[in-house]
Amino acid sequence: MNLQDTLLPPHAEMVRAMLERDTAYEGVFFTAVKTTGIFCRPSCTARKPKPENVEFFAHADECLSAGYRACLRCKPLDAAAIAPDWVQRLLKSVDADPERRWTDVQLLAEGIEPLKLRRWFKQHFGMTFHAWLRTRRLGMALGGIRQGDSIDSAAFDSGYESLSGFRDAFQKSFHITPGRAAHSEPLLFTRLTTPLGPMIAMAERRGLVLLEFLDRPALTREVEALQNRYGYAVAPGHNAHLQQIEDELAHYFAGKLTEFKVPLHLPGSEFSRQVWAELAKIPYGQTSTYGTIAARLGKPGASRAVGLANGHNRLSIVLPCHRVIGADGSLTGYGGGQPRKAFLLRLEKAAVQITHQLAF
Template sequence: MNLQTTQLPPHAEMVRAMLERDTAYEGVFFTAVRTTGIFCRPGCTARSPKPENVEFFANADDCLSAGYRACLRCKPLDAAAIAPDWVQRLLTSVDADPELRWTDAQLQAQGIEPLKLRRWFKQHFGMTFHAWLRTRRLGMALGGIKQGDSIDSAAFDSGYESLSGFRDAFQKSFHTTPGRAAHSEPLLFTRLTTPLGPMIAMAERRGLVLLEFLDRPALTREIEALQLHHGYAVAPGHNAHLQQIEEQLAAYFAGKLTEFSVPLHMPGTEFFRQVWAELAKIPYGQTTTYGAIAAILGKPGASRAVGLANGHNRLSIVVPCHRVIGADGSLTGYGGGQPRKACLLRLENAKTQMTRQLAF
């Protein structure tokens, strides 16, 4: 019998998540198939086994202790689900020659199946490889324009043969014209890997603006709002804030960090910012309620409004909206999915309890 059952979601829910390959359960549980002796992540793309042949474990160590081998497809021992070697080699080639326009024939010559690459990028970046390449080139053009390059030179340096084509692509990607972009704030984004699945981080010069799980349903709307209402030009890239959150997030999941210090920039209404500020004050390993936050803000009847602001928090984990629970102790909603919320709270509770034990 699995001794970790009390830490797992309901059995029927795990079966559903396994059959539907629900990535919201990444890191929450693992599936182990008795007939093959192999264990997988819940989002594994291999053919789903019969539920009666499966048992569930809370962590990979338990699977190994029970005699199961790691799946070669989903690689459950790679908790962060890092990019496979063939993707890493391709990204290295893109960095070496960023202006190269990769064709399917060139990809195949490198031993890369275009359809497989398309699927991987859609899953981990939310766009195809070719769309990512276009956005990347346009991001470089944006950087050039911000540094004073002419629109003509930015267009041709990006590989566009006509100014009209460049302008159309630029406006479609950044929701602004190249001329106006010279005065806009670049918002750089990168993909981060975590034990609970891939995340996207976005930062500008003042700090981290967004940190969300890639499969969050509201993610597209959040990014569009940042572009349309706050004037950001979004492009792939990296800066010191993104580097810092990558390091701190890894330390958090390793149980070595309880408070984030990465600078934040959180555009929003005054009330939303007040709620987010209170969220940031919730201590590691503790929880509160919407009503308690409303009372602190001097608006005891505003629990629903606090819940709305909580749902609009763009900085998952760093601004810990997962520490807000229902008045009856229920987990309530969470943009990254309730399974992830439960897992984050378990992580923090385990660390807190260990610290207390060591203190005695």
């Protein structure tokens, strides 16, 4: 098996989830059937295979790399495969009443198993449901403070009876005091579903700042740098830039978008921004090398520095560092993992070939 054991449930639990078509495991793993050569989402409604004929993968691209084809019924490569219905209903309830305190008893009354909810949120948001709720309320308090609300009002509206408790929670979440929040730049984030697994997108008023796979090892370090070095207050939320990148990603994975239009904001050193600008110039469906980029910058001996700046790119796919390969044609490193890099290059190559065929 090719599993991420620290993230995925045990084998027996995956077999059970597959047989019962458990939607709680959407995006957590994929089932690949050896006898048919097809891979599916756990909730696929097709007739279930014998467990001994199935192997499990953490990502869709790993199924493709192993030679499996996507199921035409459940469409595991469909970027529109969003949160399961029971999660969507809960999120709508939270939007309708953001001040409600959800206990395990209340969740069970809504037909939601707290352990499944915890697992789903950890997998897709990197935190538990209750931690997400607290951060969301604090994000609303942040917005209120920036609009002129007093700290006392923000604390009360967030459900905190103790002002000191609110200050402690606020500073722990945003790495700034409530008093400084009025002068900080909110960085809103949301989780996005893609065929290659969940991603996190972050944007401020000037544009998209971060787009990364949730399992990228450097993600925590990148977010901490945005908070500590650039003064961002990170909170769950949504804005026009996040909506735009969600729409554009869906079209990209469908092979219908070759150039992203979402506005970008790129905090970083002058050299890093120069490298990132060169990344943006690599044509869709083509590749370049560190040496080529260094030469274009007038620094032919700076291949290593270019590689470091490439690795510090916070905008996966949009700034296409996946199109940078080794001088010998090897895929080299990629923060999202080489299978994903190979998938993205295959996707773009196939889309270009289809376009050429249609043109003739």
